[in-house]
Amino acid sequence: MIEFYFDCSSPWTYLAFHNIPPLAAEFGEEIVWKPILVGGVFNAVNQSVYASRENPVPAKARYMLKDLNDWARLSGLSIKMPPSVFPVNSVKAMRGCIWLLPQGRMVDFATAAFEAYWGRDEDISKDDVLTRICKASGVDPTAFFDGIGQAGVKDALRANTDELIARGGFGSPTIFVDADDMYFGNDRAPLIRAALERKD
Numbered sequence: 001m002i003e004f005y006f007d008c009s010s011p012w013t014y015l016a017f018h019n020i021p022p023l024a025a026e027f028g029e030e031i032v033w034k035p036i037l038v039g040g041v042f043n044a045v046n047q048s049v050y051a052s053r054e055n056p057v058p059a060k061a062r063y064m065l066k067d068l069n070d071w072a073r074l075s076g077l078s079i080k081m082p083p084s085v086f087p088v089n090s091v092k093a094m095r096g097c098i099w100l101l102p103q104g105r106m107v108d109f110a111t112a113a114f115e116a117y118w119g120r121d122e123d124i125s126k127d128d129v130l131t132r133i134c135k136a137s138g139v140d141p142t143a144f145f146d147g148i149g150q151a152g153v154k155d156a157l158r159a160n161t162d163e164l165i166a167r168g169g170f171g172s173p174t175i176f177v178d179a180d181d182m183y184f185g186n187d188r189a190p191l192i193r194a195a196l197e198r199k200d
Contacts, residue, residue, distance in 0.1 A: 002031045002192075003176040005164045006110075007038035008097075008124065009090040011079050014114040015071050016173040016186035021107075023189060027196040033106060035097035037090070038172040040161040046170040071186060079118045088117060089125040091157075095148035096130070098156045100139065108137040 002024050006013045024031050042049045065081060072079040093113045100106040112133045116122040122129045127145070134141040147153060164174055168182060175183045177195045 001178060002029050003034055003179075004031055005034040005036050005160065005169060005172060005174040005176075007036055007090055007172040008093050008110060008113045008117060009088050010038060010172045011068055011081055011118055012071075012186045013173040014079065014118045015075050015077065016175070016189070017110065017114060018075055018077060019186060019189055020175065020192070023193060023196070027200060029196065033097070033101060033110075034160045034164070035094045035101070035106075035110075035157060036161040036164055036172065037094055037157060039087070040158070041165055041169060041171060044165050049171070077119070080121045081118075083117060083121045085123045085125070088123060091125075092127075092130055092148055093124045093133075095153050095157055096134075096139075096144055098160075099144070099147035099150070099153045105137065105139055109133065109139055112137040 002020065004017075004020060006017060008014070021031060068079060068081055093110075096113075097106050097110050100109050113124050113130075116129060116133050117124045122132075124130065124133070130144070131141045133139075134144045167176070169184070171184060173185065175188070175192060177183070177192060178199070181195055183192050183195075
């Protein structure tokens with residue numbers, strides 16, 4: 001089993017969200033999707049992220065953009081970085097992922113949200129953008145906005161976020177193989193492959 005904790009507000013998560021499913025399918029592994037709010041994780045255990053955004057190291061920042069574009073090219077994706085709104089408030093989108101998960105529509109919706117924000121530079125905190133994402137992924141917008149307002153949906157998103165923190169996570173994407181083998185970031189895919197090969 002592969003557990004995938006994610007927030008659509010991260011470009012590295014967009015890459016991993018795209019790259020992990022084929023790897024899981026290759027090894028016959030189920031993916032358990034765990035939508036979170038990465039801001040809640042940062043606030044609790046990784047506030048250094050905010051300091052690095054306020055005072056970036058120029059050379060490191062330039063290299064990060066190159067690295068991100070290299071990974072995007074390898075993955076066949078287009079990523080605009082930085083987007084016009086960054087960081088984005090992804091709470092409605094992530095509540096949507098929670099609401100859609102038991103309906104089997106979460107992957108389509110999250111894919112559309114990633115593409116809207118990172119591919120087309122659309123602000124996924126806006127209701128009109130979320131409405132377009134819903135329509136693109138076959139989700140009824142009225143039901144969507146009703147659903148994300150439910151207390152149980154809000155509680156489940158908070159619970160996933162708290163669960164990741166309790167398990168030692170500090171950002172998105174965080175991936176677990178067989179419950180206790182943790183990996184952070186898209187670039188850990190080769191290590192995840194090696195772990196699955198050892199299992200196999």
